[in-house]
Amino acid sequence: MVSYLIYLLYTVMHKDDTRTKETEKIMPTRQQRRELITVFKGKEVKKKPILKIKDFVILIVGVAGLALGAKYLIDSVVELSGLFNIAPAMISITAVAIGTSLPELIVSIKVALSGKSEIAIGNIFGSNAFNALVVVGLPGIFKNLVVDEVTFSIGVPAMALATLLFIISGISRRIHIWDGAIYLILYILFIGKLFNLF
Numbered sequence: 001m002v003s004y005l006i007y008l009l010y011t012v013m014h015k016d017d018t019r020t021k022e023t024e025k026i027m028p029t030r031q032q033r034r035e036l037i038t039v040f041k042g043k044e045v046k047k048k049p050i051l052k053i054k055d056f057v058i059l060i061v062g063v064a065g066l067a068l069g070a071k072y073l074i075d076s077v078v079e080l081s082g083l084f085n086i087a088p089a090m091i092s093i094t095a096v097a098i099g100t101s102l103p104e105l106i107v108s109i110k111v112a113l114s115g116k117s118e119i120a121i122g123n124i125f126g127s128n129a130f131n132a133l134v135v136v137g138l139p140g141i142f143k144n145l146v147v148d149e150v151t152f153s154i155g156v157p158a159m160a161l162a163t164l165l166f167i168i169s170g171i172s173r174r175i176h177i178w179d180g181a182i183y184l185i186l187y188i189l190f191i192g193k194l195f196n197l198f
Helices: 002-013 017-034 053-084 088-113 117-142 149-172 177-194
Strands: 036-040 043-047
Touching: 053 088, 088 117, 088 149, 088 177, 149 177
Parallel strands: none
Antiparallel strands: 036 043
């Protein structure tokens, strides 16, 4: 948790000044767009957003759905591990990880195709920083987390290798097509090693 807060502080303090100046130039226009203004009898009347009971109901239902979904997810992982006689960690590293990452994948592909690669990269790095520091750190505050053998022997080295590759890509400030191909091949090799296919 502390590491993630330090990461956020560093990100804010080292933001690109050039982009900040450009943003400041267009901010008045965006603020004007955000203000809901209607013209009635020649007078401008500002309409402030009104919170409705429906909004709170949707929020509560959404949070309850997440909690319920998390419970069923855990139960499903345990049942599948028993059905296929494999470690729960293997299902978590593969099926669960892919399922929770699909929204990020779709968003990253869409923004990359639209020419906004900085959003795709920011989404990936921000999500991984949040997962590694907060998603691991917050549960660790309430209960000790045990790293199983599969995660330690295969998952940790794979993450270390991926981090090294991202550092190299970060130095070049560009991810080329062949970089993407290498990443995909390495992930396929990772899955193969995980299930002892070679």
